[in-house]
Amino acid sequence: MKKYWKRTWPLHMLLLPSVILLIIFQYIPILGIVIAFQNYKPWLGILNSPWAGWEHFNYLFTYPASLQVITNTLIIAFFKMITNLIVPFVFALLLNEVRRMSFKRLVQTMVYLPHFMSWVILGGILIDILSVNGGLVNQFLSLFGVNPIFFLGSPDWFRPTVIVTDVWKEFGFQAIIFLAALSGINPSLYEAAEIDGANRWKQTLHITVPSITPIFIVVATLSLGQIMNAGFDQIFNLYNPLVYSVGDIIDTFVYRVGLVGGSFSFGTAVGLFKSMIGFIFIVVAYRAAYKFANYRIF
């Protein structure tokens, strides 16, 4: 043991600064969650603020609008999660089959550009594009005799619109991980398959897909932690009273409550609740991935 230490202590020392930083900036602030159980007053501080027990959680779960916003959050987040996995995956597979490098690069650049635009700007652009009054999309649909659709103001259309626009913004960027995994596949596998007479489709099915399945599982498992995040920036810029019933999510709700009360404690309580749900989902998914796919991340 002593010998082992003698040999490895420089490596441990190398690790030490990162561990210290992690403790200072990630673990110590976790103590701040006690705010969720207090009636926090900034001038009294964490140590002297009065305790509130479960009051803020009670408030969240008994508030008449809570069920609605939690349901909306779960539905929007779930469909975003699924589509944001499948669309980039399929896109990466398709792009991988493109032989002209210049074309491939051009497409890749174009599809991940929207990722860098903020929802404040995109919100304004989308209102114009989706306008019932000569917006691009409705003009296109009118070619097929479809009546103008009020995408952002109709409760039937709001959720699909939110999900599709989010995927449109993010799929190019998400695909980068899959593309990276694809480029890591050993070319000799394909050469061997070709000699055995496998066509492109068979190669994709039996080499490409199995090779990037582990990455897919990692991405899927990690994204489960986002099950309570339906995307504040996007919803906040697109929603309106007409679609509150289907579009109001936990984060926008907390924002509106906070505007009036300026209540740190309530915000922390909701944040803690969201983190707990996300944590449970990650643990379950990780177990499931191990059990059914025999795959471990850690």
Place this chain on the structure above:
Amino acid sequence: MMALVLVGMTACSGNQSGSEGEDGPIVITVGGLSDSTVEFKDGEDLEDNVYTRWLKEEKNIDLQYEFVVSKAEDYATKLRLALSSGSRLPDVIWPNTIELAHELIESGKVKAIGDDIEQYASPELKQLYEEHPEPFASLSRDGKVYGIPGYSSMTGGTVIWIRQDWLDHVGLEAPKTMDEMERVLDAFTHEDPDQNGKDDTFGLALALKNSYNDWMATADWIFGAYGDNLSGHWVEGEGGNLVYGGVQPSVKEALGTMNRWMEKGYIDPEAGIKDANKAGDAFVNEKAGVIAGPYWMGAFPLENLAANNPGANYVPLPLPAGPDGQIGRAWTNKMESMILFSSEFKHMDAYFDVLNEMSGFSFGDESSPFYKGFFNGYDYVEYDGKTYYKKEEIIEHVPEEQWPKSDGGFINVQKYFSLTGDLEHPYMFDEPLLKFSENPEAEPANPIESTVVKWGKYHWNAGAVRISQNEHTIVNAFTGLPTETMMTRSELMDKLESEAYSKIIYGEQPLDYFDTFVENWKKSGGEQMTQEVNAWYESTRP
């Protein structure tokens, strides 16, 4: 008699603050804001400029910054941080919300200043406070006054902007009543008012996404035409009690009108998903012919319309009267900012000495050193015995080395008056606005008029229209802290309201749904809220 004594005391205190300075300058700490709108002369900065030098030389005050922020929102964050970390607050504090002001008061770190106002404020200032006492209700707690207001010049207030050229094309007069307005909206929607041969216009641009009284494309005048009730306003009802404007029967009539207009296509079909800026685009891009908003909209954003189409002619109109001749518009808060003082601050006499003297411009006090403006060579220029307030005149008459800025423009020194703010008083610009709208060629008779004369004709005319309807302002009588029920329930109730309103306007629910909404509103805390608001109202009345 009392007044005489007070004047005597003020004079005394003025001398005192001078003599105190013999043991060194009086240090006053503040928080500074330095964003892109703050301009300095070459070689000057926040720490050393004409204002800080004047304070030092004339008042023996050494202005020091506890912190400097580059965004207005950060100022409040700094205050909250100082509160939570227990570090020193600036001597002079500017909370941005009434909640923050009361957090400060509750923390015990700011002091009651009722006696100081009594003792040190000039008679003119006291008279001003007496004439416009409403803000002090927000700044008081348990009968003690904790701050002084920075007044708004009260130039807000909705007017209608309409396309005169469109009116001419469809052969209609400017609408004076809601019925005439409906006729105009119909013509703007169906009679091709822009004469481009396409059916691509509608009547009215509205912004209903965030509120029914957004800063532009507001709907307050539609509600006001049916009664002095409006969402977000607590108004005096029968028996002098306060009632919530958003649930009164007259609102139902207004919603009925808006529903009819929406159905007939008079209103922007996307009004429900647009905020003020987005809705304003419809008017600027010549899709809509009518929009409501503040009188200064003529400059921004409507100047963009003039840039798009030089032939576009838009004019301000008074709000149309409802069926019973009723007119109403949303209120403007008289209090634009709040000034509180750290409990450690010892020099209230010196503070009021500065405030008294610098108020000279707004009072039009000819004996004041600030009668002509604040600082020569900054917000006005004196040259060769004449005083100049217009950029063009300066470029013409004054040698370049005496221009405030290298392009001949002025420097808005008020931006860094960190002790007093911009020192405007309610309605101070109203008379000059009326004067120039009646006679654009009139000579400005005093420095305040000289300020107004450079704003230009859209401001004068729309200002005069706004002033003509000042009496129709629906006053929000509740200016206190959010009550207990508001803290816990107002999100729910605002949501109930905006959902119900939008559904009725868009015809997803019949008009009678309004009654269901009112029932819901009362049950969800509205009744309790009304009681709390009235308890507050009682407590503010003498």
